[in-house]
Each structure stands twice: as structure tokens, then as C-alpha cells.
Amino acid sequence: MDVVGIVAEYNPFHAGHAYHIAGTRRRLGECAVAAVMSGNFVQRGECAILDKWTRARAALEGGADLVLELPTVWAASSAECFARGAVDLLAAAGVATHLSFGSECGDVDKLQRVAACLDSEAYRAGLRRFLDEGMPFAACRQSVVRGLLGEELAELLSQPNNNLGVEYIRALNAAGSGIQPITVPRIGAGHDGGDHPAYPSASAVREKMLSGALEAANPASLAYCGRAVLARLRGMTVRDWTALPDSGGGEGLPQRLVRAAAEAVSLDQFYALAKTRRYAHARIRRLALWAFLGLTEADRPGSPPCLRVLGANERGRALLREMKARARLPVVTKPAHGKGIPLLELEARCTDLYQLCREAPGPCGLEWTMNPVML
Numbered sequence: 001m002d003v004v005g006i007v008a009e010y011n012p013f014h015a016g017h018a019y020h021i022a023g024t025r026r027r028l029g030e031c032a033v034a035a036v037m038s039g040n041f042v043q044r045g046e047c048a049i050l051d052k053w054t055r056a057r058a059a060l061e062g063g064a065d066l067v068l069e070l071p072t073v074w075a076a077s078s079a080e081c082f083a084r085g086a087v088d089l090l091a092a093a094g095v096a097t098h099l100s101f102g103s104e105c106g107d108v109d110k111l112q113r114v115a116a117c118l119d120s121e122a123y124r125a126g127l128r129r130f131l132d133e134g135m136p137f138a139a140c141r142q143s144v145v146r147g148l149l150g151e152e153l154a155e156l157l158s159q160p161n162n163n164l165g166v167e168y169i170r171a172l173n174a175a176g177s178g179i180q181p182i183t184v185p186r187i188g189a190g191h192d193g194g195d196h197p198a199y200p201s202a203s204a205v206r207e208k209m210l211s212g213a214l215e216a217a218n219p220a221s222l223a224y225c226g227r228a229v230l231a232r233l234r235g236m237t238v239r240d241w242t243a244l245p246d247s248g249g250g251e252g253l254p255q256r257l258v259r260a261a262a263e264a265v266s267l268d269q270f271y272a273l274a275k276t277r278r279y280a281h282a283r284i285r286r287l288a289l290w291a292f293l294g295l296t297e298a299d300r301p302g303s304p305p306c307l308r309v310l311g312a313n314e315r316g317r318a319l320l321r322e323m324k325a326r327a328r329l330p331v332v333t334k335p336a337h338g339k340g341i342p343l344l345e346l347e348a349r350c351t352d353l354y355q356l357c358r359e360a361p362g363p364c365g366l367e368w369t370m371n372p373v374m375l
Contacts, residue, residue, distance in 0.1 A: 002031040005090040013058035021063035023184035038075035045285025047220040056311035066316035073300035083167035091177035094326030106185030115169040233261040311373035
């Protein structure tokens with residue numbers, strides 16, 4: 001049986017995610033699905049709306065068989081780093097035959113051509129020239145690809161799921177794992193695209209949860225502890241900001257962040273003051289999140305140290321038995337087994353802070369008491 005990896009945030013799990021899993025099985029038959037899912041913090045530089053165990057249960061009920069955790073140091077990172085961490089986990093599990101992702105274009109061959117271009121020397125040389133002109137990175141990248149491959153393929157990079165799919169393919173190529181990429185066309189509302197009668201965007205669902213229009217059990221948002229985050233940001237020095245990944249240390253961004261933190265009286269104002277044409281909003285949000293969590297670039301290892309299980313059903317438990325024989329990393333299924341692994345100790349600290357970001361704050365220690373969800 002094929003084993004398909006899916007990288008996701010499931011923030012929260014919704015109809016579009018169920019459609020993707022079902023569409024993957026329509027392509028490959030009755031395969032097993034192993035999801036690599038972000039933990040309590042996500043790529044947009046925010047808390048996940050629901051905790052990772054609640055989201056793991058929803059994923060299992062929606063068609064996944066096994067849920068592994070993507071630790072915060074990769075989950076709350078750039079698309080390239082996010083993809084690399086997730087693919088490293090899938091490859092280390094030793095069971096995945098395919099990686100399936102949603103995309104706007106639905107054409108994996110075109111995305112593979114773009115991925116190959118981004119890894120070429122011609123691209124790297126062209127990128128250096130554009131960056132020297134002070135353009136935003138995303139615009140520089142698209143301009144170089146346009147010159148090398150033409151407008152049609154370059155335009156793929158203007159859409160977020162195509163962009164992430166390209167990064168998955170690049171990460172697969174770098175890992176040399178033999179895992180084959182496939183893509184399922186997205187339907188319904190686009191990324192951050194608002195509401196839809198059948199397939200709303202995750203952002204629209206989150207807004208309804210936070211407003212009370214859609215019932216949610218104790219949702220989370222950085223806004224619930226905004227002053228605590230600002231207190232941390234106001235204590236950051238230029239040197240502190242420079243120690244974070246993608247900090248723009250050579251471009252003057254840390255100095256700008258110090259000034260923004262001194263002036264801002266809300267998180268939204270901090271983001272607005274720090275953002276420029278060159279520094280995207282998501283990048284600023286991620287830097288603020290890393291600062292709040294007390295993380296630095298040195299906290300992210302070169303590759304994941306273990307495979308942390310968040311949930312499984314019966315078929316997922318069979319996968320776990322196979323992984324224990326074939327995986328290149330330890331498989332952690334019990335909270336106590338994570339003690340002494342530095343990255344999981346760090347994750348426990350992040351979870352303690354996540355508890356303060358919930359509508360009803362919770363106590364510390366949840367990382368060491370919550371068992372994986374078993375259905």
C-alpha cells in the first residue's frame with residue numbers, strides 16, 4: 001500500500017482539507033495518509049487557533065491515519081524552511097512513498113520545472129543582481145524565473161500554494177528520498193480568500209471562531225496576551241533581533257524593529273510600523289513570535305532529532321509499527337520519552353506560553369501529560 005505524506009497546519013481542519021485527502025486517495029487508491037502537522041504555532045507568526053491535540057483529532061476524523069508534529073522552529077518559519085523541516089521528517093519516517101499537496105495550478109510537472117530553476121546557478125546569479133537593487137525577495141525571485149522560464153511559469157510563484165509546493169519539491173530533491181510529489185487542485189476560497197459556502201478559507205473559519213460566530217473550545221491568539229508580547233519586544237536589543245532567523249541583520253531591520261517596539265502600543269501597530277516594501281508582513285510577525293517565545297536561530301538544529309506522534313488510528317498504528325523498524329529517527333509516542341531531548345524540552349516551553357494565549361489561559365506542563373490521540 002502506498003503511504004502518502006501531507007504537510008499541513010490544519011488551522012483549523014476544514015472541508016478543503018478533507019477534500020485534499022479524499023482527492024489524494026482518488027489519485028492513488030486506498031493509501032495510508034501520514035500528516036506532518038504544525039504544533040501550537042504556525043507559519044503566519046501566530047498561535048494555532050486550536051491546540052495541536054485537538055487539531056490532530058480533527059485530522060484523524062477527517063481522513064488522516066497518522067499525525068506527526070512539525071516542531072515550532074520549522075513550523076513558524078519561511079516557506080523554504082517550513083518545507084525542509086517537514087520533508088526531513090517524512091523522509092526520516094522511512095515509510096512514505098508520495099507527498100501530496102494542494103496547489104492553485106494542479107500541475108506537478110510545471111512546479112517541478114520551477115523548482116529546478118530555483119536550484120540552478122543561473123537563478124542564483126540573477127537573484128543576487130536583483131537583491132542588490134533593494135527589491136523585495138519574492139519580487140526578485142519571480143523576476144529571475146520570468147527571465148529564465150517565461151511569464152507563465154513565473155506567474156505560478158505569485159500564488160501561495162503553488163509557491164509552497166515548489167518548496168516541497170525542492171526539499172524532496174535535496175533529501176534524495178525517492179518520495180514522489182503529487183498535487184491536488186485547490187477548490188473553494190483561496191488562501192486568506194474569505195468565506196465560501198462549501199470550502200471557506202482557514203482564515204475565514206478562524207475569524208468566526210474568534211468572534212464567537214462559530215463555536216470553538218478555548219481558541220488561541222497572540223492578541224489575548226498582546227501586552228505580554230509587547231513587553232518582550234520592548235526588551236529586545238538590536239543584538240537580540242539579529243540572533244533571530246531572517247532578521248535582516250545586514251539590512252538594518254533589527255534597528256527598525258527596536259524603534260517599532262518602542263513606539264507601538266499594540267501588536268498590529270508594531271507590525272505596521274516595522275513592515276516595509278522589502279519586509280513582508282508575515283516575516284515581521286514571525287520575528288515577533290520568535291522573540292516572544294525566546295527562540296533564536298541557534299535553537300533550530302540542522303535536522304529533526306525525532307518523530308513526535310500526535311495521533312493515529314488503527315491503520316496509523318500499523319504504520320507506527322513499520323516505522324519502528326524502518327525510521328532513521330526515534331519515534332516518540334509517550335510524553336515521558338520526550339524528556340531529555342532538547343528540541344522537545346524547547347517545545348514544552350513553547351506550549352507553556354501557548355497556554356497564556358488562549359481565551360481561557362491554562363497551566364504549564366501540558367506537553368508532559370497529553371498522550372497522542374488514538375482512534
